Amino acid sequence: MGATLAALLRELEPDGRLLMLERLGEPALESSAAVNNAGTGHAANCELNYTPERPGGGLDISKALRINAAFEQSLQFWSALRERGRLTDSTFIRPVPHLSLVFGEEGRTFLRRRHQLMVEHPAFAAMDYSEDAGELAGWMPLVMEGRREQDCLAATRVERGTDVDFGRLTRQLLAGLTAPHGPLELACGVExxxxxxxxxxxxxxxxxxxxxxxxxxxxxxxPFVFLGAGGGTLPLLQRAGVAEARVYGGFPVSGEWLVCHNTDLVERHRAKVYGRAEVGAPPMSMPHLDTRWIDGRRSLLFGPFAGFSTRFLRQGSLLDWPRSLRLTNLLPTVQAGLGNLSLVRYLIGQLSQSQEQRLEALRRFMPGARADDWRHAVGGQRVQIIRQEGGRGVLRLGTEVVATADGSLAALLGASPGASTAVSIMLEVLKRCWADRMVSSRWREVLLGLVPSHGQDLNTDAVLLDRVRRHSDATLGLSREPVPPGAAS
Ligand SMILES: Cc1cc2nc3c(=O)[nH]c(=O)nc-3n(C[C@H](O)[C@H](O)[C@H](O)COP(=O)(O)OP(=O)(O)OC[C@H]3O[C@@H](n4cnc5c(N)ncnc54)[C@H](O)[C@@H]3O)c2cc1C
Known part of the structure; x- marks a missing residue:
């Protein structure tokens, strides 16, 4: 997040000086490290929690449309930086189809309805739906192998999905920013x-x-501070003593995976296959079987399983959570816990899970999974937001930009949809902290060069959507098409 903001500021204020303080020996070793997150370029192609059921019936796909447009902004920005030589290559992003998988008649009904609604929008027009075992076996052979004929499942597939190594991307962004004559000084090992x-x-x-x-x-x-310390942001915001911080608390949840080390299986799966979260489970626990590219090597992961540690950072202190509890957020934290008992029960269940139980969860996806091929690995920490709203503590599972009224300090809390939407989140930071400059003709012009859809709604302009997609895909090596003329034209 910090690297994205610095990359934006470099283009907007070329004479500005930036300093990044990083407590670890290198940047991108926490949540942004490829092994610590799922690497999904979240475009709402497959994540079933982005299309919740409405209380009165029907599906709400507005969040999916918003996230898709936000991811397109990231693609446009990375594509512009690639064209300017600020990113040396595009090996941080790879094309990987995105699939949603459901089981049973009820699952099929849900997915069919969802598909019908989504394909009407240009953003998802290329989404395919299938119940046909032969076709599904072509899409995800490992999921279909060893299934009984009477097994009832269905899937949707969007070919234009991605896997992103956010660690590699961060390092590339920072290498460009810290190069001789670059605007950024990066001080590592400085807390x-x-x-x-x-x-x-x-x-x-x-x-x-x-x-x-x-x-x-x-x-x-x-004069300006951005707190982009991942899980470490809440304690820093509290230490800054700003009034805006008082309504916040945090709750840490870690992600855990099963990692496949059978190269034959790794080669045979080429997809991110997302299922539905269990009843009571938080949306970020949706199980998925994922092709990943980590440090240039293809791999296969299943998860996430939830873990618990009182650390706010993977390499943080066990005292992080207790130290964040204040008179102002203690009661809201308890209320959020009582209001989410099914989540608490789910987490306790996850904590007591054995390796065999994790494998059972994998076998619901991949019936032929063998214990020898998979090992357990711990991923990154997420600090979920607890916010005081109307006198009560509420658990919020998204991200939230907190900014002081004078715009001199901004902070990012939460972690979902996360790094995929870093560009739109950092544009919001700029809007909140430099409102005047954001509407100035100079900044607007620079922003349109970086994100050609800036200020326009990709969901109501199919021609623009098509143009920016073709351009980003060609520039980032996601399609084989030649790079078309500027996406802003
Ligand atoms: C299990 C899991 C799965 C995820 N899957 C996805 C996914 O599939 N797709 C997606 O888009 N997003 C995903 N995310 C979210 C994504 O990883 C994060 O949103 C993103 O990496 C956050 O970037 P960041 O820069 O805010 O934080 P980080 O990458 O954590 O960086 C924060 C940095 O601040 C440093 N720091 C902390 N405190 C201090 C201090 N006091 N002084 C100096 N430095 C400090 C840390 O060392 C760290 O380097 C996932 C996250 C998790 C945990």
Whole structure:
């Protein structure tokens, strides 16, 4: 997120100076590391939680349309940076079909209805639906092998899906920004310990975690701060003492995977196959069997399973969660827990899961899965937002930009849909903190060069959608078409 904001600011304010403080020895070792997240380019092609049932019946696909448009913005931005040579290659993104999988007659009815609604929109017009065992076996052989003839399932498929190595992308963005004459200074092994507002500036206190000799602590002054510390954002926001932070608390949930080390199976599966979350389970626990590209190597993952640790960062402290509890968020946290008992029960169930039970969950997807081919791995930490609303604590599963009224500090809480929509989230940070410049003709012109659909609605302009898609796909190597003239034309 920080790298995306820095990349945007470089284009908008070429004379600006940027400093990024990173507590670990290298950037992108927390949630953005490829092994710590699912690497899905979330475009709402397959995630069934983006199309919830409406209370009175019917499906609501508005969130899916929003997320699809946000992902298109990311693709446009990466494509513009690639064309400008700011990204040296596009190996961080690979084409992988996105599938949704359901079981039983009820599942089929749901998916058919969903498909009918979605294909009417240009964004999802290329989505296919099938109940045919032969066709499904072509789409996802490992899922169909070893099934009984009477098994009832259905799937949708969007060929134009992606897997994104967000760690690789982050490193590439930062390499361009820190190159000679680049605007960014990146200080690794430097942990931010506190923030104070003095004389119209933020004083950012830091301490060194590096082993090399050098100053052990210090303070930097800056007119603007973005807190993009992943799970570490909430504690920093609290330390900044801003009024906007008082309504927030956090709840950590970790992701765990089964990783396949049988290269034959890895080669035979080429898809991200998303199922439905269990009743009571949080949406981010939707099981999926995924082709991944991690550090340039193809792999196969199943999960996520939920884990629990009181750490807010994978490499954080066990005291992170208890230390974040304040008088202002303690009661809301308890209320959020009581209001989500099915989630609490689900998490307890997940924690006590054995490897055999995880394999059973995998076998619902892939009946022929053998224990020897899969090992258990721990992924990243997500800190879910607990927000005080109308005097009650409410669990919010999305992301939220928090900005001070004077626009001098912004922070990002939460982690879903996450890195895929980093560009639209960072554009929101700019809008909240630099409202005047966002509407200035200079910034608008630069933004249109970076994100040609900026300020327009891709969901109501099929011609624009087609144009930006063709351009991004060709530039990022997602299609074999030659790169068409500028997407902004
Ligand atoms: C299990 C799991 C699966 C996911 N799957 C997907 C997916 O499929 N698709 C998707 O788009 N998103 C996914 N996400 C979400 C995505 O990973 C995150 O939204 C994204 O990586 C967050 O980026 P970030 O820069 O905000 O945080 P991070 O990548 O965590 O970076 C924050 C950085 O801040 C540093 N830091 C923390 N505290 C301090 C401090 N005090 N001082 C200095 N530095 C500090 C950390 O060391 C870290 O390097 C998933 C997340 C998880 C956990």
């Amino acid at each position: 931010v310990t506190g923030l104070q507002r003095r004389g119209g500036l933020w004083q950012v206190a830091w301490r060194s975690r590096a082993e090399e000799p050098g100053p052990e602590q210090g303070v930097v002054e800056t």
